[in-house]
Amino acid sequence: MFQSFETSADPSNGPARLTALRAAMQKAGVDGFLVPKADAHQGEYVAPRDDRLAWLTGFTGSAGFACVLQDIAGVFVDGRYRLQVRDQVADVFTPVDWPGVQLGDWVKEKLPSGSLAFDPWLHTVDQVEQLSKTLQGHDIALTASANLIDAVWDDQPAAPQAKAFAQPIEFAGEPHEEKRKRLGESLRANGCASAVITLPDSICWLLNIRGADIPRNPVMQAFAVLHSDGKVDLFVDPIKVADLADHFGPDVSVFAPDTFIDRLGGLHGPVLLDKSSAPMAIASILAAKGIDISYGADPCAMPKACKNAAELDGTTEAHLRDGAAMVNFLAWFDAHSESGINEIDVAEKLEGYRQATGALRDISFDSIVGTGPHGAVIHYRVTHNTARVLQSGEIMVLDSGGQYVDGTTDITRTLPIGPVGEEEKRAFTLVLKGMINVSELRWPAGLAGRDLEAVGRVPLWQAGLDFDHGLGHGVGVYLCVHEGPQRLSKVSDVPLKPGMILSNEPGYYKPGAFGIRIENLVVVEKAPILDGADSHRAMLQFRTLTYAPIDRRLISAHMLTQAERDWLNAYHQDCYDKLVDRIDDEAKAWLTQATKPL
Structure with a gap:
């Protein structure tokens, strides 16, 4: 099972990839771009396709992010990685000790004016709101953008396609029908019609399934909408769940991922979103459709814990x-x-x-x-x-x-x-x-x-x-x-x-x-x-x-x-x-x- 990571962590790739990203920034008309260690599902770990931070910088830690400007590229890491990051990144990147140095304060110092772009699927509502608040009153525009790393990553791996499987009830301890009903009743009690769930482990826990989309973590990447009647709309490549129809039963409906945005726009509010895990893109889609949002904790988080x-x-x-x-x-x-x-x-x-x-x-x-x-x-x-x-x-x-x-x-x-x-x-x-x-x-x-x-x-x-x-x-x-x-x-x-x-x-x-x-x-x-x-x-x-x-x-x-x-x-x-x-x-x-x- 041992895997070596020399290629992904090779700092020699960093300068050329940074140059390519800066060219893409120039073409997009932005002065900076944020590169988090995150995917659209906002779990801690990412699939190779989504490991944009490692691809760009060579840093392979499980947490961190980069802020790339035209004249400096900061790689922000916490105390676990302060030695590691200096060993892994080329000298075109500047390690930044986070959270001692906050992103907003660093941006204000390094970018007196201009536009800072981010992929709204890769940043949570919390993160965007906090950064926006810090940048208020400064001549810096925070701009949602297509992902500029994807535009220059020619050999980006394909999205994971591993099949999911049912977790036996003797280990799960509670049928997913009962979990869904219990959490749906909680939504109703709190005045919500539905909840959007993005965290892979929350979805797997709720539906008593496991997957293999993320190395070392038995989870499946998907989006889900839990309704107050206990029904679930699951947005995932049907290939991944082809063997689970009997396990899911009639109250779990499977939809292709490319229908997720349209179906979000058709929800009736209030819709529960967790600011700490919901991508900003989801909040923006709901808001654009005039759908009420109720911010609160992921309904699976505490029961799962x-x-x-x-x-x-x-x-x-x-x-x-x-x-x-x-x-x-x-x-x-x-x-x-x-x-x-x-x-x-x-x-x-x-x-x-x-x-x-x-x-x-x-x-x-x-x-x-x-x-x-x-x-x-x-x-x-x-x-x-x-x-x-x-x-x-x-x-x-x-x-x-x-x-x-x-x-x-x-x-x-x-x-x-x-x-x-x-x-x-x-x-x-x-x-x-x-x-x-x-x-x-x-x-x-x-x-x-x-x-x-x-x-x-x-x-x-x-x-x-x-x-x-x-x-x-x-x-x-x-x-x-x-x-x-x-x-x-x-x-x-x-x-x-x-x-x-x-x-x-x-x-x-x-x-x-x-x-x-x-x-x-x-x-x-x-x-x-x-x-x-x-x-x-x-x-x-x-x-x-x-x-x-x-x-x-x-x-x-x-x-x-x-x-x-x-x-x-x-x-x-x-x-x-x-x-x-x-x-x-x-x-x-x-x-x-x-x-x-x-």
């Missing part, structure tokens, strides 16, 4: 299966880490152990295998050109996951290659303390990710350290490994609710030297009432889903409190008890040693 009992049972089993594959791999790794293997060898071997379960559908993202200084690149993507041979005395960040029919996994372990230094051990132990803090947390119902995120950072903060990514993201069940709206992030105001799955992944990264990250997935559940506590005050807690040993050789045990030591020892005992009967015989001795009490 709060997993039902069948989904939780399935993902629990998937994590145990995946944990056993991890243990088999970790035993192999300890025996071979100093034998001259490289980062690609590690990725391929781990993927092989997941394949050996017989249940793997795909990996859930391209495995991150970073040794030494590569570990400091938060979302490092190894290629045949960059793969380092593992060196004794270094540490390795290994972030990986699997897509199984019953669940999606995402686990990070930091591993030593021979003896390592005290600086690395100290940093690792601080990260571990933060991860344990989150694992043990109880909190009053109603709090959001922003209220909890600091708990995982406090040990690092007290040592004057921090990390430039969120503490945790939401995760789907055989859907996207990054799922909203829940997050453990300082910018997330979404209340955490039972059934939500999140990652718990503090880290530390020393540029040019090493990186550290420890990640388990956890699920929100109701906390039991404690003796002497307020019985009327609802409390929540996390239950750990991920089971695989945390490397004891990297821990400075004297830095742990007794409570932290107790948590780690109990976790390791659970790892042993849950996994010992699932692993290869040769891995059992390794697991016994790896889970000894600290």
Whole structure:
């Protein structure tokens, strides 16, 4: 499954492609053009056809955008990618640290007057409104345009055509008929006649289907209109759903994608749109027809996030299966880490152990295998050109996951290659303390990710350290490994609710030297009432889903409190008890040693 990305990330293509885009801008009479990492469906991940940012710049991260003017081309990335972008783009592009530098402020500085064009299918209502507000009072026109990248991308791949398939009810837990009826009733209760849904994972969750249009994400690209009577109009190439007529039944109508715009114009309002995911083009079409728009959350987002009992049972089993594959791999790794293997060898071997379960559908993202200084690149993507041979005395960040029919996994372990230094051990132990803090947390119902995120950072903060990514993201069940709206992030105001799955992944990264990250997935559940506590005050807690040993050789045990030591020892005992009967015989001795009490 390992794929190399040398061609798409080759910075040598950048200058010629930038020149071609600027010529197209001149021909269109615009002074700037925005190039997001987005498609018309506004999911986080895009198909090769829609990866315009990577084609133009060579930057392959999962988030970012470019703003191309005639004399400067900024590539905006957040803290996860600040090292990566400098390695991947040619010097004709200027990396910009976002969100510290906001797009509107940058444009006002670099383009005192002129026109800034954007493809309205690739930018959400929220994004356009925020940028327009920032540019108000300045001589800069924000102009909807045809896509200028498509005009110069001669060998642009075809749109994905993978067939979709039904997700078995034993894993979905609720028939799509009941989901559609329930959400339709919610639309009526809120005075809406219909909702336009664009996010692929929302559509797949609603209809209990999965697809293969996006690498590593089992989703189908489509648009959908959910009506208040529970009926759905699905706009998708009929070839993709040719085998699903019986699954859909009479209340899901399939239409060709090229009819979507006309049918939007025929809707009766109010129509619910999510500003954070609906392309500006859809809002403009409805407004031009005089159709009332009601802005609110994607009606699938919160129900999808709060997993039902069948989904939780399935993902629990998937994590145990995946944990056993991890243990088999970790035993192999300890025996071979100093034998001259490289980062690609590690990725391929781990993927092989997941394949050996017989249940793997795909990996859930391209495995991150970073040794030494590569570990400091938060979302490092190894290629045949960059793969380092593992060196004794270094540490390795290994972030990986699997897509199984019953669940999606995402686990990070930091591993030593021979003896390592005290600086690395100290940093690792601080990260571990933060991860344990989150694992043990109880909190009053109603709090959001922003209220909890600091708990995982406090040990690092007290040592004057921090990390430039969120503490945790939401995760789907055989859907996207990054799922909203829940997050453990300082910018997330979404209340955490039972059934939500999140990652718990503090880290530390020393540029040019090493990186550290420890990640388990956890699920929100109701906390039991404690003796002497307020019985009327609802409390929540996390239950750990991920089971695989945390490397004891990297821990400075004297830095742990007794409570932290107790948590780690109990976790390791659970790892042993849950996994010992699932692993290869040769891995059992390794697991016994790896889970000894600290």
